Amino acid sequence: MVAPVRFLVHYHEIGLKGKNRRHFEQLLAQRLRDALGPETVVRLLHGRLLVEPPERMAAEVQDRLARVFGVAYYARVRSTPVDFDEIAEAALELMAGYPGSFRVRAKRANKKLPFTSPEAEREIGARIVAASSRPVHLKGADVEVFVEFYQDEAWVYTSAQRNPGPGGLPVGSSGKVVVLISGGIDSPVAAWRMAKRGARPVYIHFHSYPHTSLDSLRKTVEELEVLARWHGPSRLYVVPLAGVQEKIFANCPERYRTLLYRRFMYRIAQRAAEREGAGALVTGDALGQVASQTLENLHAVEQAVRMTVLRPLIGMDKTEVIAEAQRIGTYETSIQPQQDCCSFLEPKHPATKSTPEQLERAESALNVPAMVEEAWKQAELRRIKLRN
Ligand code: ATP
Numbered sequence: 448m449v450a451p452v453r454f455l456v457h458y459h460e461i462g463l464k465g466k467n468r469r470h471f472e473q474l475l476a477q478r479l480r481d482a483l484g485p486e487t488v489v490r491l492l493h494g495r496l497l498v499e500p501p502e503r504m505a506a507e508v509q510d511r512l513a514r515v516f517g518v519a520y521y522a523r524v525r526s527t528p529v530d531f532d533e534i535a536e537a538a539l540e541l542m543a544g545y546p547g548s549f550r551v552r553a554k555r556a557n558k559k560l561p562f563t564s565p566e567a568e569r570e571i572g573a574r575i576v577a578a579s580s581r582p583v584h585l586k587g588a589d590v591e592v593f594v595e596f597y598q599d600e601a602w603v604y605t606s607a608q609r610n611p612g613p614g615g616l617p618v619g620s621s622g623k624v625v626v627l628i629s630g631g632i633d634s635p636v637a638a639w640r641m642a643k644r645g646a647r648p649v650y651i652h653f654h655s656y657p658h659t660s661l662d663s664l665r666k667t668v669e670e671l672e673v674l675a676r677w678h679g680p681s682r683l684y685v686v687p688l689a690g691v692q693e694k695i696f697a698n699c700p701e702r703y704r705t706l707l708y709r710r711f712m713y714r715i716a717q718r719a720a721e722r723e724g725a726g727a728l729v730t731g732d733a734l735g736q737v738a739s740q741t742l743e744n745l746h747a748v749e750q751a752v753r754m755t756v757l758r759p760l761i762g763m764d765k766t767e768v769i770a771e772a773q774r775i776g777t778y779e780t781s782i783q784p785q786q787d788c789c790s791f792l793e794p795k796h797p798a799t800k801s802t803p804e805q806l807e808r809a810e811s812a813l814n815v816p817a818m819v820e821e822a823w824k825q826a827e828l829r830r831i832k833l834r835n
Pocket residue numbers: 626627628629630631632633634635651652653654712729730731732736737739787788789
């Protein structure tokens with residue numbers, strides 16, 4: 448009989464206590480089920496999870512586990528009876544392609560076993576030495592052999608089978624956020640970082656059609672399809688901003704134009720957040736990257752809303768953001784050419800240091816609530832599916 452395919456999934460336990468921990472574990476189990484599909488069994492055990500896919504899905508499941516937030520690391524394991532000879536034999540097979548020194552690390556979830564973990568390590572280690580004459584190094588071993596005892600089984604794997612997960616927290620454990628996504632490089636990375644910390648992102652995109660093309664929307668949808676591979680399906684509000692921009696163009700001082708577009712984006716995003724029950728807005732701003740991203744302007748823009756505005760990229764260099772976008776998989780799409788909706792009628796000399804009072808004055812000729820309402824009425828909701 449072929450042994451069933453099994454992956455052992457570990458999460459970081461720091462700060463997880465009592466009721467919190469159960470909630471976290473159950474949510475992680477659910478996210479694993481969402482990501483791995485109905486044919487894969489996910490079992491919540493003592494402090495870890497066991498994932499059992501059908502044989503033919505082994506490689507795919509291995510690949511997908513690397514993208515489930517909350518997974519600290521995972522390993523394909525061999526299951527043996529609680530028998531030192533059989534455990535050593537399994538370990539030797541798993542170590543075969545990986546030469547050099549080794550050490551054994553044992554953990555017991557079953558505390559009724561008639562040996563301690565150090566005893567198990569010595570017994571198994573001695574058998575591996577006898578069979579292979581490989582040296583034991585307790586510090587800096589080339590290969591680590593992990594043995595986890597659970598009920599009447601031992602799960603065996605080595606550092607060669609152990610892969611890092613993305614870390615973080617299961618999506619949904621930190622509530623919901625509305626991410627302002629432009630189709631550019633930064634905002635998908637900002638969304639990914641929030642999802643990694645357990646926030647469920649709902650997206651909003653603004654376009655200036657017919658003044659600009661709909662390329663930005665097409666790029667945004669493509670980026671969200673990539674992000675779905677990390678956080679699952681999502682919802683995207685698509686909002687035409689041209690009407691708002693025309694009124695700002697006609698009625699407000701040129702130097703504040705970009706900042707006023709932003710204030711309207713935030714206000715409309717706040718409407719989406721109210722509808723969705725989201726706790727914060729998220730942008731891809733990085734300090735000092737462009738004129739609209741100075742401390743003064745970030746502050747003056749966000750006074751337009753009552754909500755927390757989170758900017759997870761605020762302290763990052765562009766090169767760092769690009770490297771992260773490449774790892775996530777959104778980079779290639781994000782660099783395709785597009786006409787930014789804010790480049791539409793961009794001021795020649797944008798204000799680099801504005802105050803909330805200046806922006807309020809600049810908006811005084813506008814009927815702000817009516818404009819927000821009008822744009823929000825035209826919002827279109829799209830569902831982004833997970834395509835594997
Ligand atoms: P990005 O690469 O995300 O476009 P950027 O460096 O080009 O960022 P800006 O264009 O100034 O910076 O935009 C700053 C942030 O404002 C974006 O990261 C995004 O969160 C939001 N934003 C800008 N344009 C739009 C848009 N058309 N739709 C939704 N959000 C937008």
